[in-house]
Every structure is written in structure tokens, then in C-alpha cells.
Amino acid sequence: MVCKSVTTYAQEKFSDARPEIEALTAEHWDEMAVGFEGIAVQPMWDLWLTAELQNALVGVTARQEGLLIGYFGFILHPFPSAKNVKAATSTPYFIAKVRHRGIVLRRLVKEAVALAKGRGAQMITIRNHPSASAGPILENLGFHVADVWYMLNLAKELEHA
Numbered sequence: 001m002v003c004k005s006v007t008t009y010a011q012e013k014f015s016d017a018r019p020e021i022e023a024l025t026a027e028h029w030d031e032m033a034v035g036f037e038g039i040a041v042q043p044m045w046d047l048w049l050t051a052e053l054q055n056a057l058v059g060v061t062a063r064q065e066g067l068l069i070g071y072f073g074f075i076l077h078p079f080p081s082a083k084n085v086k087a088a089t090s091t092p093y094f095i096a097k098v099r100h101r102g103i104v105l106r107r108l109v110k111e112a113v114a115l116a117k118g119r120g121a122q123m124i125t126i127r128n129h130p131s132a133s134a135g136p137i138l139e140n141l142g143f144h145v146a147d148v149w150y151m152l153n154l155a156k157e158l159e160h161a
Contacts, residue, residue: 038155070095072108088116
């Protein structure tokens, strides 16, 4: 007998999923915090709640047997360089270390993009961390590199202060 775990995807309210997202925060931070050494994780939960209250948050979850294994979302806003263009910018996202992790991320991105497009987004931007790059998945979905961020962690690199 082969037992397969089914992954379900759904748009969920952040306020409802927040406790489960918070439970994954340490695992998320451990993976994505390369370069952020010396900075304690303190998510801006109020930012996401405010965006949700303003109907400017798109959130999609992935679950296996009811357990949250991943989340991906966008904040909707005017594009900074063209205020008449509605943009969707990714929020921090994470997929637990599960089988077919890349497929789960790909599906979450596709679901969130469709929802953002349905809400009028004309420009989608997704932040990608090099220590856990989703670049190949995003490029396969038609995204291209449009910007590169550089970071100087003054909490760690005090000689640059």
C-alpha cells in the first residue's frame, strides 16, 4: 500500500493562519537569515494585519493533512515608479522541508499571482534570497531578474559603521 500525502492550497486570511505561521517562524528564519546575523527575528505582524484590514493582502497557504507547510503572499500597492500601476510585492514566504518542496512553492506562487491579477495587479515583484533561491522556479514561471539588492548588516559588520 502506497500512502501519498495530498497538498491542498487555499486563500486564507492572515489573521486566521497567523498562529501557525508564527510556529514556523524559527524554521523560516534559520533558513533565510543568512546575512542577518546579530538581528533577532521580530516579524512586523501589525503590518500584515493592517494590509489585510485594508484589503491589500493576498495570502495563500499549502497544507498537508491540515498541517500548514507553506505560505506565500503579496501586498497590493501603487508601483513606486508608476503610481497608476497596481503592484503586488511578495511578503516573506516559506515552505517547510517537505517532499516536492519546489513543486509546492511553484503552486503557491501560481495561486497567489492569479489572485493578485484578479484583484487588478499589473506588476508582480518577488523578493528572492540567494541562500534559498527560488530563481529557477520563478524564471520557469516567466519572471526575470529586474533588480538586485545589496545589504550591509551594521549589527554584524561594525567596521563599516
